[in-house]
Structures are given as C-alpha cells and as structure tokens.
Amino acid sequence: MRAALSVAVIMAASEIFRWPVLHESALGALLTCLCDPGGPIRRRVPMLVGFAVGGAIVTVLGGLVRDHGPWVVLPFGAVCLFGLSFARVYGQAQQQVGGLLSVVLLLSFDPPRHATDDTWFLALAFAGGALWAVVLTLVIWPVYPFGPARLAVGRAYEALAALTLDLRQVLRETHRSPARWETHARVHRRTVREALEAANQAVMDTLRARGSNSPRATQSLIRLGAADQVFGALLALSDLLEHGSPAQSAAADRVLRRLRPVLRELGRVIAQDGAADDVRIERALVRMERDLDGLPPADPLRLAVSRINERVRIALTLSLPRNFFPGVGADGGTGAWWQRLSQPFRSNLTWQSAGLRHAARAGVTGGLALGVTLLWPSTYGHWLTITVVATMQPSIGLTLTRSIERVLGTAAGGCLAALVGAVCSTPMTIAAAMFPLAVIALSLRAVSLGLFTLALTPLIVLLVEVGAPDMAGWEIAAARAGFTTLGGLMALAASYLLWPDRHAVVLSRAVAATLDAHRAYADAQIARLLQQETPAEVARARRLAGQASNALEAAISQALIEPLRTRDPSLDAVLLADAALRRLAGRIAAMTLDAELTDAGVELSAWRDWIGASLRTLAGGGHDMAPRPTGPGTDSLRRIARQIELMAGVMERIAE
Secondary structure, three states: OHHHHHHHHHHHHHHHHOOOOHHHHHHHHHHHHHOOOOOOHHHHHHHHHHHHHHHHHHHHHHHHHHOOOHHHHHHHHHHHHHHHHHHHHHOHHHHHHHHHHHHHHHHHOOOOOOOOOOHHHHHHHHHHHHHHHHHHHHHHOOOOOOHHHHHHHHHHHHHHHHHHHHHHHHHHOOOOOHHHHHHHHHHHHHHHHHHHHHHHHHHHHHHHHHOOOOHHHHHHHHHHHHHHHHHHHHHHHHHHHHOOOHHHHHHHHHHHHHHHHHHHHHHHHHHHOOOOOHHHHHHHHHHHHHOOOOOOOOOHHHHHHHHHHHHHHHHHHOOOHHHOOOOOOOOOOOOOHHHHHHHHHHHOOOOOOHHHHHHHHHHHHHHHHHHHHHHOOOOOOHHHHHHHHHHOOOOHHHHHHHHHHHHHHHHHHHHHHHHHHHHOOOHHHHHHHHHHHHHHHHHOOOOOHHHHHHHHHHHHHHHHHHHOOOOOHHHHHHHHHHHHHHHHHHHHHHHHHOOOOOOOOOHHHHHHHHHHHHHHHHHHHHHHHOOOOOHHHHHHHHHHHHHHHHHHHHHHHHHHOOHHHHOOHHHHHHHHHHHHHHHHHHHHHHHHHOHHHHOOOOOHHHHHHHHHHHHHHHHOOOOOOOOOOOOOOOHHHHHHHHHHHHHHHHHHHHHO
C-alpha cells in the first residue's frame, strides 16, 4: 500500500499538471521502495538517501555518456555493471541497491522520450521522487519488516520464563509425585517447544525475504538459537532435580527465582526492540552462580546453571545497541568508514571470491547484451540487459530458477497488461490501475519471484504506455516478453560457460572450512598480541576468514531456494553457524581494542590453545570441547568463548 501510494500520487500529479517528466519521479519512488532494507531508521536513512543521490548521479552520467555514441557507452556500461554487481560483497542491502542502480543506469542510456527531457532535469526528477518515497517510508507511514520475527522470539523467551516459574513451583511443593513432574513436562515443555517452532518459522521467513546476510535477521536467529539451548539446559535441570537432593533443590530454587525475571526482561526487550538493563541482568547472573556455593565443585547442577547463564549472556549481548552489529568495540564504535569500505573490497579481490567472479560474469554478459541493443536499437531493448543483470546469480541453480520464474512471470504478466490496457484507455484510468497493481506486486515480492514478476510486468507496461501513448499495450507486452526470454537465456548460458561453479557446495564442508579459517584468524590475532605475528599476517588471515564466510553464505543462498533443502533441519543449524561465525570474526577483530588483554594475569597462550583446539574439534565434526582455561580472562575472550560454545551445540545438530 505504501509503495502504491508513493507511485500513485506522483502519477496523478503528472496527469493533472501535464508534466511527463514526473514519470521519472514515479520510477524513482518505486525503486526506492524496492531497495528499502528494513531495520532501524538510523540504518535505513543512509541507504535510502544514498540510493536517491546515487540514482540521480547515475542518470546524469548515463545521459552524458549517451551523447558520445555506442563506443563510449559500451565500455562505460560494462565497467559500471561490474562495479554495481560487486557491491554484493558488502551485504544484502548493498546488493539490492547495486542491482536497482544497474536498472537506472541502463534506462539512462535510452534516448529522451520527449523533446523537453533534459539529463539534469531528469536526474532532479528521479531524486525528487526517491526522496518523496523516503519521507513516506520513514516519516508518514513506517513499517517494521523484522517485527514478526522479534515478537515470535520474544514470546519464546516469555514461554521459557513461564517454564522456569512452574519448575520452581514444583520444587517448592512438599510432596512431589511423579505425576506432578509428568504434568510439568507435558504442559510447559510442549508450550515452549511450540513457541520455539513458531519463532523458527518467523525467523526463517524473514531470512528468505531479507537474505542470510541481513544483520537484523541473523540477530533474531542467534537469539533463537540461544533460547533453544537454554530450553535444553532447563530440561536437563528438571530431570536432575526430579531425583536431586534437598541441597540441590534449595540452591535451584534460588537460581530459578532470579532466572525468571531475567528471561521475562529479555522477552520484553526483544519484542519491543529496546535496550536491556545489562547491569541488573549481569548482576542477577553472577548471583545465580553464587547461589551454588554450597554445592560440591563437581555437582552437575553447576554445569547446567553455567550453560544457562552463558546462553543468556549471548541474548543479552544482542540486546544492547552497541552490539547490534558485529565488529564493534566496547564503546559501540564500528571503526573508520574507510576501513568498513576497504576491508570487504580487499577480502574479495581474489579470483577465489564468488562475488568477484559473479561481478565479472555480470560485466561481460551485461556488456554483451548492451552491445546488442546498441547495434540494433529498439525502443524497449533495455529490457534485455536489465533481465540479464537481474536474473544472473552466482550459482547455476539459482540462475536457472530465476530465469524460468522471470520468463514465465513476464509472459503471463504481459497478457494481463494487455487486458488491463484494453479496459483502461485514458491516462487517468491507467494511473488509477497502477495502485492495485503495485499493491499486489509488492505483496507478492517475498512469496515468489515468478508471481512478483507477473504482477510487476503490467505495472511497468502501463507506466511505459503512459509515457508513450502511441504504442499499444500488447506491443509493449510482447516486446518485454521477447527481450526477457532472450535475456534469461543469455544469463543461463553465461552461468554455464563463464567461470561456473558446477558442483554445489556441501553445507557441512563449507561450515568446516569457515571454522578452520576463523581458527587461523584467531590464532594470528592472539599471536600478534603476543608480538609473535606481524600485522600483514593478521590481515591475510582476516581476508581468508572473510572469503570462507562469503563462500558459506553463497552456499546458503543456493540452499534457501531449493525446496528440498529448505525442509532439511540441518539448514537451520548452518544458518545459525554462519551468523555465529560472523559475530566471532567481529569479536576477534575487536580484541585489538581491549586494553585488558595486555594484563600480565591473562594467559593468552592458554586461551589461544583452547580456542584453536575447540575450533579444530568443531571443524572436524565434533562438539565435545575441553573446559575453558581456568585462569582469568577478559570480556573479549569470554565473548569469543560463548560464540564457540554456541557453535558446539550447532555442530551437534549438524552431526545428527
């Protein structure tokens, strides 16, 4: 509804004031709505405003280059398509912006439709329409795409709090019969499991819609993984207490009294997307550990409570604004902007990078399609190159799927456009028809690419028809269908012929390779702190870890679109491992900001050995790790240890 309103208002103004240039504004508004990454407003504003400014700059550059002829347009376009496709190495949101700016670039190479169309004026019109969509998106009508996942995960923590309360009530009963324990297990465990499954479904839906690289989606994924492991620890705790001693019951009663409000607070914070009172929660966790002082050191109750506390600390870490994104320091800073820009670029500047190979493939194939349209000009020839760029993906399977969906969706949408065009014959009726078409198209975007294309095609066809009333609707639809089919075939052929990845990456092996790369990165970073490595060696290890994570995410992206693999329970575990590894990399990088690591009391060598041995065990498919070093450790080391222990549970699920 919001996207439809942003386009409909501009189209109505265009017809009322007879300003054809506002069609460019409508295009800018529609594309801005498509590139909205969601999440906190402070993160969305730079992305959306940047797209508006970038679209205007691309429009100007395309118009200026167009005037110098095909032999200038072709190399310029191929280089720009390479660069915009390479933007995917910075994340899902940047990938969307790069793809949509490619569309703007290709449209800017077209000759002006009206004699009054000036390149600079068109750029201002595009920026104006995009900024109108930004205001509508962030001020007038904001939506929260990650809200359902947050609410579902928050309910899971509330269900854990209810389970904790009932377990404490059972402990406080004088006569605890086996039937009472059975009732507790049957009712509350089922409730928590249902809440966890509902949260898992909501988080997976968000991941499929927003991509596995979305920090907000992976934030929910890690919180859910921590909740699932807290549930497992509570199950073990209840089984232990059913046959435990009076001393264990008394200590557990004190622990559960403190745990319940902690879980409720986390559930509230997660659901409302707020900030947790980390001081009070951390104080409660410390007191929970002290409540066990009367028990023997080897008492199994200590291990269960320790596991619960560590998983709660993971959820707490992700409920603090400074920790919403990995790689931040203790003050919440993310480092200089040039470092955030240069590090992914350098990490992927190798032929082993799937992002670089895909960008090269897009530049070559997009340039070939652009050359065809320049040598044999056509009014709607840009759809050929747009289809190539939009359809081509890093993997052959994903490209094949998208080609089929886009071609069939475009053909069916073209027929629908012809029917709508026969009924809506005036500019105002066409503008009115765009509103429901935009509503349907954007609603289907997260459901199916084919259905989205089917609904988007008549919207684009009618938008073009308003700008070119001399063309019949069926002619525009037929031209779009033909160019789309040819573009899909070109994209598929390029995926097979240009540097293809012919064998699907096995997810478990990709996880193992990424774990091993992060082990080497952690080893190099600690060795640097011990003055045993040079900064260049640490940088090399960091790049290799980043490349391994990119390869893992490429495999995940391919698995997410395969119906059989999406039903594989191990895929959830791999997604959680990927998110935890990204955070682990950030924690390793943040070690250089931890002044406490230079304390003589911290046994860095012992921690390096434990981290290396643990990650080596996980990479080998195991999940039984040695206990942490007994000496003191800093907050950075404890955070790294928590991520590794979280992945131990993940690797156990993958092994099963």
